Amino acid sequence: MDEDKIGEVELREPVLLYKDVLICPLCGEKSLEVSSYLYTVDYFGRILITRGICTNCGYKFRDVKLAEPTRPKKIIVYVRGEKQLRYLLVKSAYAYLAILEKGYEMVPGPASTGFITTVEGVLLRFQEALSIACKDSVNERCREEEEWLKRAIDGLERFTLVICDYEGASKVVGDDVEEEPLDDYCIGKKPEWLEFP
Numbered sequence: 068m069d070e071d072k073i074g075e076v077e078l079r080e081p082v083l084l085y086k087d088v089l090i091c092p093l094c095g096e097k098s099l100e101v102s103s104y105l106y107t108v109d110y111f112g113r114i115l116i117t118r119g120i121c122t123n124c125g126y127k128f129r130d131v132k133l134a135e136p137t138r139p140k141k142i143i144v145y146v147r148g149e150k151q152l153r154y155l156l157v158k159s160a161y162a163y164l165a166i167l168e169k170g171y172e173m174v175p176g177p178a179s180t181g182f183i184t185t186v187e188g189v190l191l192r193f194q195e196a197l198s199i200a201c202k203d204s205v206n207e208r209c210r211e212e213e214e215w216l217k218r219a220i221d222g223l224e225r226f227t228l229v230i231c232d233y234e235g236a237s238k239v240v241g242d243d244v245e246e247e248p249l250d251d252y253c254i255g256k257k258p259e260w261l262e263f264p
C-alpha cells in the first residue's frame with residue numbers, strides 16, 4: 068500500500084514524534100528501527116502511524132491508531148453499496164472486526180497491529196485470507212465465499228460491518244456509521260488477555 072495515500076485520501080503533514088532503535092522481538096538484536104509519525108487526515112483528525120524495521124533480520128511492522136483516543140465503543144457500518152465501500156476506517160491493534168451476515172472476523176492477538184484502509188480494503192483483506200485458506204481445495208464453500216466477496220467488492224451486496232473498539236482508538240468516517248457503547252456482543256468477543264482500565 069502507498070504509505071502516503073489511502074483511497075482518495077491524502078495523509079498530510081507527517082510530524083515525527085518518536086524515533087529509536089529497540090530490541091527486535093524476532094531476533095533479539097538491538098536493531099529494530101522504530102519511528103512514529105502523526106498525520107492529519109481529512110474528515111478524520113489525527114492518527115498515529117508507527118513503523119518498525121529490523122536491519123538484522125528484516126522483521127517489519129506497521130501500526131495505526133487514533134492519536135487522541137476516544138471512549139471504548141461499538142462501531143456499526145451499514146453497507147448498502149459502493150458509497151459505503153469508500154468509507155475510511157482505522158482499526159486499532161486490539162479492536163475486533165466482523166462482517167455479521169457472513170461470520171467473517173478479525174480477532175485481535177497480542178501481536179496484532181492496527182491499520183488504516185477503506186471498507187473495501189477490509190473486504191480485500193478477507194479475500195486474501197480466503198484465497199490462502201482455499202489454496203489447495205476447490206470445495207463448494209470456498210467457491211461460494213469467493214463469489215460473495217467478489218460481489219461485495221463490486222458494491223452488489225448489503226452487509227453490516229462491526230468494530231468492537233475496546234481501547235477507543237478506532238474510527239470509521241461516513242454518514243451511515245453508528246457508534247454505541249460496548250454491548251454484550253462486544254464484551255463476549257473481547258479476548259481474555261486484553262485489559263484496559
Ligand SMILES: [Zn+2]
Nearest residue numbers: 091094121124
Ligand atoms: Zn530482528
